[in-house]
Amino acid sequence: MGNIMEKNTKEGYGKILGRLEQEILDVLWSKGDATGKEIFDSIKSKREIALTTVLTVIERLTNKNFVKKVRGESVYIFKPAFTKDEFAGKVSKEMLKSIFEISASGASASFVDMLADTHPLELDRLAFLIESKKKEMERKAWRR
């Protein structure tokens, strides 16, 4: 039947990062840290691309504070500024804020569906998180 949200925009709506940006962060998350050349090699092994292209985008990620740049011996070394979890957390907080402004209930329903489809085991953890959060809120309400 074809999803209505498709094909209208370049990347779709949920895209946080561009393709190359994502590739770079993936390399960094998997290696922990890397030189520009290493990142380039890794991406180059999958598709044709110029070194400077990769360097440029790494630089941009650095400016966005997604990547840290530190001087190594004779070469810069790049590190992810956040772990995957931290990153996902920060970004989703932003995104969800936008969505919640439109409709919290619609977002909740989708969230559960999505989770059930892709990470069914996470459902239990989510249930647990909710319980914890509720308890935490009670404690806070208590202390007043």
Next chain:
Amino acid sequence: MGNIMEKNTKEGYGKILGRLEQEILDVLWSKGDATGKEIFDSIKSKREIALTTVLTVIERLTNKNFVKKVRGESVYIFKPAFTKDEFAGKVSKEMLKSIFEISASGASASFVDMLADTHPLELDRLAFLIESKKKEMERKAWRR
């Protein structure tokens, strides 16, 4: 202390729609349907803007299938293609998919935090949704 995700990009990361796009959909969601002129009037009452600007963006939303355009008597009438809930559901599905590819656990945690902050009462509904979903999954697993 200042969120690290701020100020780097024009709009921030979670933005699904541009400002004017959002304003237009908001008008449509609140009125149910409206002519171009009506939408324009509504937005114009809050800030200076040209009629054609609004019309152009309505047209773009129509092409994205966010808005339906139907011939009324002598004037076109626009309607939201989705309710707020549907829209939030569809969009968040997309977004969450992206985020989950990065980290499901980070996203879950943020989700709960966000919900607790902005719509605390939704927490119970979410817990309920999870339970329902789990039961549904059990039933499906059962039938095999």
Next chain:
DNA sequence: CATTCTATTCGACAATTTGTAGAATGTCAA
């Protein structure tokens, strides 16, 4: 029918974001 509003569509330009990469410049060792 010609004139005059009003509605709608077109075409354009600006700013931002992301991808792309060559040119220029910097660094360090032989």
Next chain:
DNA sequence: TTGACATTCTACAAATTGTCGAATAGAATG
């Protein structure tokens, strides 16, 4: 000094969104 390698600069292209004026199409009126 001369290479070889590293890093930065500069630029362009395509998309997206905001912004409108000009042109065109339709409807209403005299």
